[in-house]
Amino acid sequence: MKTKIKEYRAKNNMTQLELAKEVGVRRETISFLEKGEYNPSLKLATKIARQFHVSIEELFIFEDSDLD
Amino acid sequence: MKTKIKEYRAKNNMTQLELAKEVGVRRETISFLEKGEYNPSLKLATKIARQFHVSIEELFIFEDSDLD
DNA sequence: TCCTAACGTTAGAAATATATAACATTACGT
DNA sequence: ACGTAATGTTATATATTTCTAACGTTAGGA
Numbered sequence: 714m715k716t717k718i719k720e721y722r723a724k725n726n727m728t729q730l731e732l733a734k735e736v737g738v739r740r741e742t743i744s745f746l747e748k749g750e751y752n753p754s755l756k757l758a759t760k761i762a763r764q765f766h767v768s769i770e771e772l773f774i775f776e777d778s779d780l781d
Numbered sequence: 782m783k784t785k786i787k788e789y790r791a792k793n794n795m796t797q798l799e800l801a802k803e804v805g806v807r808r809e810t811i812s813f814l815e816k817g818e819y820n821p822s823l824k825l826a827t828k829i830a831r832q833f834h835v836s837i838e839e840l841f842i843f844e845d846s847d848l849d
Numbered sequence: 850t851c852c853t854a855a856c857g858t859t860a861g862a863a864a865t866a867t868a869t870a871a872c873a874t875t876a877c878g879t
Numbered sequence: 880a881c882g883t884a885a886t887g888t889t890a891t892a893t894a895t896t897t898c899t900a901a902c903g904t905t906a907g908g909a
Contacts, residue, residue: 751897753823754820755782755837768836780831809867809887813867
């Protein structure tokens with residue numbers, strides 16, 4: 714899975730810690746997410762997408778090969 | 782969280798078991814999901830949305846109160 | 850250079866999604 | 880009414896996300 718979290722964070726001049734607080738998780742969670750190291754819950758994905766006013770699909774990109 | 786999985790399953794004449802097999806989970810998982818009893822992984826949500834050719838946001842509806 | 854903020858990363862605990870197996874119930878066709 | 884498919888539901892096990900605490904690295908400002 715790829716994600717544009719880092720890009721949108723930059724656009725909004727936001728640090729990992731700030732984003733983490735906004736969406737109620739730890740900074741490390743954001744760090745791992747940005748690296749695509751895990752597959753967030755839909756709830757967390759929804760919170761982050763809303764934070765940036767974008768769709769989930771815009772923020773998280775799944776290749777077909779990611780869906781096995 | 783609310784979901785339209787059941788509706789889309791009906792539209793497509795699909796049983797829980799068939800959907801479960803398509804997206805690679807157990808029938809019970811679909812059953813619990815349809816009842817909004819838990820919060821799927823983004824990967825699973827993506828698979829189900831693609832199965833029905835709809836967006837994740839169309840299929841899974843979060844009220845603000847669901848996001849606490 | 851020193852200090853600090855931001856980010857990377859690791860290891861283990863805690864929480865929760867999902868699997869598994871089993872049984873109950875509902876609905877529908879014959 | 881019977882048989883069967885579809886769904887509901889429970890309990891326990893397993894897998895994975897997320898938390899927590901800690902330490903390392905990098906970049907920038909004073």
